[in-house]
Amino acid sequence: MLTPKRTVSDRNFAFSAAFSVGLLLALSPSFARAEAGFMGMYLQGIDARIAAAMGRSETDGVLIRDIAVGEPAGRAGLERGDLIVSFAGETVSSFKRLIELASKTSPGQEIKIEVNRRGRNQAFTLKLGKRPGAWNVSKGEIVTLPEAGLTLASITPKIRGRFDIRWGAVGVLVTLIDPERVMKMPLSRGDVIVQVDQRAVWTPKQVEARYKMARTSGRKDVLMLIERAGEFKFMLLPIKKRPDDD
Numbered sequence: 001m002l003t004p005k006r007t008v009s010d011r012n013f014a015f016s017a018a019f020s021v022g023l024l025l026a027l028s029p030s031f032a033r034a035e036a037g038f039m040g041m042y043l044q045g046i047d048a049r050i051a052a053a054m055g056r057s058e059t060d061g062v063l064i065r066d067i068a069v070g071e072p073a074g075r076a077g078l079e080r081g082d083l084i085v086s087f088a089g090e091t092v093s094s095f096k097r098l099i100e101l102a103s104k105t106s107p108g109q110e111i112k113i114e115v116n117r118r119g120r121n122q123a124f125t126l127k128l129g130k131r132p133g134a135w136n137v138s139k140g141e142i143v144t145l146p147e148a149g150l151t152l153a154s155i156t157p158k159i160r161g162r163f164d165i166r167w168g169a170v171g172v173l174v175t176l177i178d179p180e181r182v183m184k185m186p187l188s189r190g191d192v193i194v195q196v197d198q199r200a201v202w203t204p205k206q207v208e209a210r211y212k213m214a215r216t217s218g219r220k221d222v223l224m225l226i227e228r229a230g231e232f233k234f235m236l237l238p239i240k241k242r243p244d245d246d
Contacts, residue, residue, distance in 0.1 A: 035107060037128025038135070039072050040073050041073045043064060054083070059094075060085065060091070061116065062083070063084075064083075066080055066167055069168070072128055082116070087102070088104075108127070112125055138156060141153065145211060147215075149178030152174060152208075155169070159173060172207050194232070196210035220239055
């Protein structure tokens with residue numbers, strides 16, 4: 001995730017570097033005293049050159065860069081490339097203004113959003129939610145599964161930037177694999193474990209608990225949904241019994 005940069009004018013503040021807004025409108029704890037409503041969008045402001053390329057004379061509005069699957073913005077019908085021009089009845093004059101408006105929202109609230117889509121304005125209604133646990137990871141956590149030969153880490157903002165994990169990818173990161181098992185390991189370093197046994201995971205301990213549960217029940221494999229290079233695939237991770245399991 002890129003860090004916002006200040007440019008010469010306040011209008012261009014954060015426009016040259018997109019970032020998620022803790023709705024995701026990325027509101028810092030100091031900015032929003034109460035929990036703001038969660039929308040699940042990755043946004044980017046526009047400058048004069050972008051506005052001109054869109055056939056607009058003003059740099060008002062904020063572009064939707066990405067939409068989180070299954071979250072309020074996606075359910076409402078918003079799309080990548082939509083330009084938000086009005087939020088909760090207020091004109092969106094800048095990225096900063098949108099953050100100010102979003103900080104006043106709350107989970108469960110319904111808001112009206114007007115966007116310009118390919119030159120035509122359209123209105124949508126979003127029912128905001130609470131920020132899901134998978135989108136609220138801030139504490140670093142590392143777990144090693146010796147039997148599986150894996151080291152796993154939670155995807156904090158720091159880890160996301162270090163491993164260049166795309167916005168929208170939520171789960172648990174595979175950081176290390178036992179060198180002796182690399183050739184037989186279905187997983188690769190950098191994979192994001194999205195589900196274990198068809199259940200969403202976002203902390204290494206959740207993966208560890210599911211793996212141990214499968215081993216205790218006598219299964220030979222555990223089913224995992226993996227995101228790799230932007231693609232999703234189900235994989236079977238073999239379960240190796242420990243001597244004390246007998």
